[in-house]
Structures are given as structure tokens and as C-alpha cells.
Amino acid sequence: MKNLFLIIAVIFTTLLTSCSKEEVMNSMEENKRVCIFADFPEDAATTRAQINIDATHKLRCILEVWTKEMSPALVHREEVAVEAGSIPPFEFDLKAGDYNCLLWADFIERDASATSVTSEGVTYEHFEELYYDTNNLQNVSIKHAEADNLFDTDLCDAFFAQLELKKEENGISKQLKLARPFSKLIVKEKDTEKFSELKKLKVVYEVPKGFNVLAGEPTGEVINAIHEKAFETGDTSQLLFTNYIFASSSPGGTSLGNMMLSFTTKGKIDCEVAAGSIVIKRNEKVNASGNLIMEGTVDPGDPDPEPGRNPLVGDYFFIDGTWDSELTAENVGKCWGIVYAIGLQPGDDIANYGETATGKEVLGYVMALKNINTSGMGLENSVHAVSGRPYLYKHTGGTVDGGVALFDPIAPDKVNFTGYTKTNELLNSTQFAGHATDWSYPALQH
Secondary structure: OOOOOOOOOOEEOOEOOOOOHHHHHHHHHHHOOEEEEEEOOHHHEOOOOOOEOOOOEEEEEEEEEEEOOOOOOEEEEEEEEEOOOOOOOEEEOOOOEEEEEEEEEEEEEOOOOEEEEEEOOEEEEEEOOOOEEOOOHHHEEEOOOOOHHHEOOOOOOOEEEEEEEEEOOOOEEEEEEOEOOEEEEEEEEOOHHHHHOOOEEEEEEEEEOEEEOOOOEEOOOEEEEEEEEEOOOOOOOOEEEEEEEEOOOOOOOEEOOOEEEEEEOOOEEEEEEOOOOOEEOOOOEEEEEEOOOOOOOOOOOOOEEEOOOOOOOOOEEEOOOOEEOOOOOOOHHHEEEEEEEEOOOOOOOHHHHOHHHOOOOOOEEEEEOOOOOOOOOOOHHHOOOOOOOOOOOEEEOOEEEOOOOOOOOOOOOOOOOOHHHHHHHHHOOOOOOOOOOOOOOHHHHO
């Protein structure tokens, strides 16, 4: 899967559930109202029961309903903001006719105020904006004049959906699937020595200013995105900056124009990344890395789209380095293993994986579907002594103790811990008997 984004500590889920879908569906015939449900994309959610939001923000959701006429008119607008948990579906009166329903979801400050607004005869509560001007969902625009607040944060993430609705006299319930309007650009310096000398950076390049939810495309207007930042001594991330950019739905993506970079190291260095060097694609995270500080070049083959979300326990891992929750006829031949642990585990360190891992992070661990020959890999006793890990978790009271061996307190046998063979042994062990359907063993259930 190549659907987008690693989302910080913010975890989204389903946009609904104060009342069940069944209850709404049953009541539609009686009250002749419209009810709109919306689901976030799979890569933005972990469960369908709870929305967890950064403590400093709320999730704000906006619904607009427009008539489908030569001169469309706004007939309904509604905004809802939640701090955590689930929120109700959008439910409202609507007379028979043909409509376009537009939905936008983004983050606002936790203490954002709401004011009463009247637009085209429709009155609604409007929350104070943070990242985007949403007064008209057919022209959602970046609020900051230089788009500076869309750099180096995932809190500027947002979602949209559009639905053509034909309303009869009876009530109706519809389900929308949200998507991201962005590509997330991640720019890194490959020269570790040059990066260690970096003190300041300024970057300038053109990006689309707005997004039309009805058309599902960026607007034609562009602005110069300008970002300046300082670097701390000892920073080894080699990360120059990240940026959310409105992207078209074109399968081939969109090439960025010239990117001007000004570096402050021992002196000042100005570089230019040529137009067309970086291609962004909707709903993908794009890595662009190279010897930027001295040459302003992006390596051939970059940018490299990455999976959209962090891996989850039970995900299938494929030969191209991607992962997905689904195994299909198309990807089954590329499956190498199953994710059994997520995040950097205690005792491990990215430095253990050599120079090729410099500037990267451990997102999880994969259980091999077949034994592999590790001879000649320079590993002690044919295994990585630190990162060799058991493939089951111990759980207590419904809580997973991350990184704890199932056979605790017996130390895991790291020398003989080959994925396929050892997992079969565990599946047939007396300790696993009776736990085959436990929620904490999803990797083995696959």
C-alpha cells in the first residue's frame, strides 16, 4: 500500500456514532430527514470506537450542502468540534431535490471560540480558524500568507469528501469516505558532516494556495511557501523540513517548481533544486533526499513514496518495504512477513542497523513467513543480538506489555529465534492453547 502518511501521536477514527447507523436508518422513513456519516481513511484510524486528539487541539468538521443548479445556492452549513471520543452524524432537514454535499475536517485550537455567521441566508456557528480559511469549501485556502504553519507539523493534516445527493420525499442516510487533499513532502540531507554544521535554513518554493472540495482538486492560485528554522547542535536526524502540500488527483503526480534553499553553516550557502526534481502525489508521503547543502541535488530515484501510516500489529509486510492490512490476489506473492511489534522496542537502537539506517527510525518488527539464511551478514550467532525478539506479547488485564516475552521469565532464545519455525512451535505450545483468538495475538492469527 502506498496510501499516506505517518501521523504523529494523533490518531483519528470514525466520524460518527452518538447514535447507531441502524437507529438512524430506521428513523429516516419516519422523519424524512437526511443523515450523513463519514469515515476517515484506514491509515488515519486504529479502531472504529474512539477518536484520540492532541491535547492542544480539537477536531473540527464542516458540512456544506449546495443545490445542483445553474446558480448553486448554499442551503445548509454545519460545524462540529470535538476534543475526544465519538461525534454524532450530521442530521438535518432537506426538501426534495438534487444537491452536492461537501465535507471538510481539520484541527483547530482546543480553546477556539465560535461565532454566529450568516452566509447566503444560512446561519451557523463558525469556529476560529487555525491552518485554513474554510468560509467556502469550494475554496479552502491556506490561512498563513507564506504557508509557514504547514511546515514541520502533522497538526495541519485535513480531510475532505464530496457526495452527489438526490433527495426524495422520504428520509435518506448516506456514508462518505474521507480522503486527504495533500502530499506530505519530507526533505533530508544525505551528507552527515554537512548537516552537523547546519545552523539555519530558509526555503522558498511555490505551492497551491487553496483546495476546491467540490472539484476535489487544488485551486489555480499559487503562493510562495517560505519557511525559516534553526537547528540545534547535536541534531542527527538529517531532516531539513516537512511540508503538507495540496496535491492533484493525477496518477502521475505533480512536479514542484524551483526550490530555493539558503543554508547557514560556517558561512552562507545558497542552492537551487531544479524544477521537476521533486514529484508529489495525492495521499502519499514523499521523501526527497540528496546532497542539498552543497549541490542542491535530489538523488535519482527520489522521491520515494512510503506507506501512509505506521505499521500495526498484524499488518502484512511486502518485499518493496510497504505494508497493508489486506492480503489480496495481487500482493500475496510479494508478502514477506507479518508485523508483530510496533515502535522501537526496549534495548534496541537505530544505530544498531549501520549506516544505511542513518536518519531513519524503527517503525516496527516483522515476523518472517519463511526462515532466512543469516550466515555472512556479520551478525553474532547468526542473529542480531539486540533486535531479535519474541513474536508474542504477554498481556495482563487486557493490556499488552510491549516487548515482554510470552515465556517470561524465561529469556527468549535469540540464536534459534527463526520466524517461521519458532512461530509454529509457539502456536502448538500449551501456553498458547486457548488463546488463539485473543486480541493481543493478531500477528499469529494471520
